[in-house]
Amino acid sequence: MxxxxxxxxxxxxxxxxxxxxxxxxxxxxxxxxxxxxxxxxxxxxxxxxxxxxxxxxxxxxxxxxxxxxxxxxxxxxxxxxxxxxxYVKGQINAQIGTLLYLKKDFAKALPYLEKSFVRHWVAMCMLAVSYMKRSNPAKMAATFEKAAAASRKEPFVWNLYAFCQDKIGERDSAIATLRKGIKKTGGDERLEASIEALRQGKRMKMEDYGDLWYQFHLEKTGVLVKKQTKAAQGRRKMPRV
Missing domain, CATH: 1.20.81 (Receptor-associated Protein)
Known part of the structure; x- marks a missing residue:
């Protein structure tokens, strides 16, 4: 350059x-x-x-x-x-791709996400989720592997990867991914909780990540609104004396 x-x-x-x-x-x-x-x-x-x-x-x-x-x-x-x-081009593509993804304009976001800088792990994870939604598990896995390799200390990447694997019916692979994530991050309570949930045949609790999780649009709108309403009601409750 x-x-x-x-x-x-x-x-x-x-x-x-x-x-x-x-x-x-x-x-x-x-x-x-x-x-x-x-x-x-x-x-x-x-x-x-x-x-x-x-x-x-x-x-x-x-x-x-x-x-x-x-x-x-x-x-x-x-x-x-x-x-x-x-790397400027990749970083700009990542910013545009994530913005369009947040708007739920997934079709327009995809080409930008595909040209994103690999170390922008949010953009890479959005790309992986996009591939999952397009029924392309091979590309999903390959993209998550890149994101995890570039940001191996970020627990959310491993949790999201495992969530998507479980969502497409690969529960054993999801557990293996979580174990690898625990090893790479040096231990994380939420990763361990996710393993326990999968072992018991339950759904992984990604809501603990808050907005970081919700920005990937993997919650159904009705479920999300219900949870947000419940949380708001909880904040309005007066403490007992």
Whole structure:
């Protein structure tokens, strides 16, 4: 990308006079060139990513104000930075894909999610769930494996993976996934609770994750409304004296 090329050219040209004019040994010229490259590339990369973050934050404000279309336009404006910095395109695709998925515009979200940065685990999980809904268990599993490999310390990824496996009738695989998740995360109570639920033939309790869980739209609307109403009623109850 352009930031990389600019840093490389600058570091190379800066080192040439050190050898030709000051007769500095090539080994030292090379070391100086590497240091210059690292410093310049870091500064250029940070400048580009700061510009991208401004766009993302602006889009988030638009989303909070329910200006979804404006947020999409803002995010798409970030593609102009893709030629400057590695992985920017994947990150912008991830942001757009997750936004469309949250709107339940699953068909439009899919191509963006498919081009997402693999370390954006929310986007990758949304992609995996999309494949499950499209009856493509092979792609679902492959995508979840990528998400888990990139974010192995995130318990929710393992729990969601297992939930989807159980949903398509692969309970044994779900239990194996949860065990692997416990090992990778160093232990997690919710993963252990999910294993126990599956062993007893019960449904995994994903509601404990709150909005993190609900954003994947795996709860039926009626069930979700009922739970939210019950929670609201619980908060309104006066404590006994």
């Amino acid at each position: 352009l930031n990389f090329l600019m840093a490389f050219v600058f570091a190379t040209l800066a080192a040439v006079p050190l050898n030709l004019v000051y007769k500095l040994e090539l080994m030292y010229c090379g070391l100086i060139s590497v240091v210059l490259f690292a410093a310049v590339y870091f500064l250029l990369s940070r400048r580009t990513m700061n510009k991208v973050m401004v766009l993302v934050q602006s889009a988030q404000h638009d989303m909070q104000a329910n200006r979804t279309e404006r947020a999409l336009v803002t995010l798409k404006g970030g593609f102009k930075y893709a030629k400057w910095q590695f």
